[in-house]
Amino acid sequence: MIIANKAVLVTGANRGIGRALVEEALRRGAKRVYAGTRQPLAHHDGRVTPLTLDITNKEQIQRAVEEVESLDVLVNNAGVALVSEMSNRVSLEEHLAINLFGPYDVTQAFLPLLIRSRGAVVNNLSMNALAPMPLVPGYSAAKAAAFSLTQSSRALFARQGVSVHAVLTGPVDTDAARGFDVPKASPESVARAIFDGVENEQEDIFPDPMSESLAESWRNGSAKGLERMLAAYVGAEPVKP
Numbered sequence: 001m002i003i004a005n006k007a008v009l010v011t012g013a014n015r016g017i018g019r020a021l022v023e024e025a026l027r028r029g030a031k032r033v034y035a036g037t038r039q040p041l042a043h044h045d046g047r048v049t050p051l052t053l054d055i056t057n058k059e060q061i062q063r064a065v066e067e068v069e070s071l072d073v074l075v076n077n078a079g080v081a082l083v084s085e086m087s088n089r090v091s092l093e094e095h096l097a098i099n100l101f102g103p104y105d106v107t108q109a110f111l112p113l114l115i116r117s118r119g120a121v122v123n124n125l126s127m128n129a130l131a132p133m134p135l136v137p138g139y140s141a142a143k144a145a146a147f148s149l150t151q152s153s154r155a156l157f158a159r160q161g162v163s164v165h166a167v168l169t170g171p172v173d174t175d176a177a178r179g180f181d182v183p184k185a186s187p188e189s190v191a192r193a194i195f196d197g198v199e200n201e202q203e204d205i206f207p208d209p210m211s212e213s214l215a216e217s218w219r220n221g222s223a224k225g226l227e228r229m230l231a232a233y234v235g236a237e238p239v240k241p
Contacts, residue, residue, distance in 0.1 A: 012037070012078030013041065017172060068113065151166070151227055155230075168205065169211060170185065193208065204219065
């Protein structure tokens with residue numbers, strides 16, 4: 001999957017990693033970049049098509065599908081990270097709605113277009129999908145669930161020619177990580193690494209120095225081996241979108 005001359009959709013495209021992904025797709029020669037945001041977005045490049053897209057709003061998702069003529073790469077980037085107590089169920093439900101069910105609904109809606117193009121789904125997750133950060137239990141739980149869903153989608157969608165990539169991001173210099181005093185990667189470097197991983201057919205992408213330190217042990221570890229073993233049980237009959 002080479003980004004040049006492809007149609008790419010990025011959710012959460014107004015700032016941080018999402019905005020950097022839009023610019024990186026353009027730099028790599030994408031023919032069309034659909035920028036999904038909750039608020040109106042203007043862009044100087046004529047290849048960018050803004051989409052009003054709250055990923056928790058099914059009506060907006062459907063309208064976005066109607067506006068997109070073709071799609072090769074869907075990047076589920078929109079998300080939320082809120083500091084909350086373990087006892088705060090409302091916060092947990094909000095994290096699940098945005099970080100799990102939102103990407104699920106967007107992916108299901110655009111899957112027919114991706115099957116047609118034999119395209120790719122890219123889910124921007126987090127290192128916290130592998131191990132939780134106790135200060136953000138709702139976020140960590142939602143990202144872990146989203147990672148599991150990504151792994152299942154990878155096995156199931158492969159029969160229809162659609163690849164699925166998990167991005168296991170570490171600390172990035174964005175608004176979401178402003179309160180954490182740790183070394184952070186730039187959104188631009190992370191965006192480059194994400195598309196490098198897609199173009200190099202990496203199932204699990206570790207796009208920054210902190211997450212990259214985990215890459216080898218993850219790819220050669222027992223959990224990844226178990227994922228591959230269980231994926232082999234997927235039957236030969238295609239799953240209808």
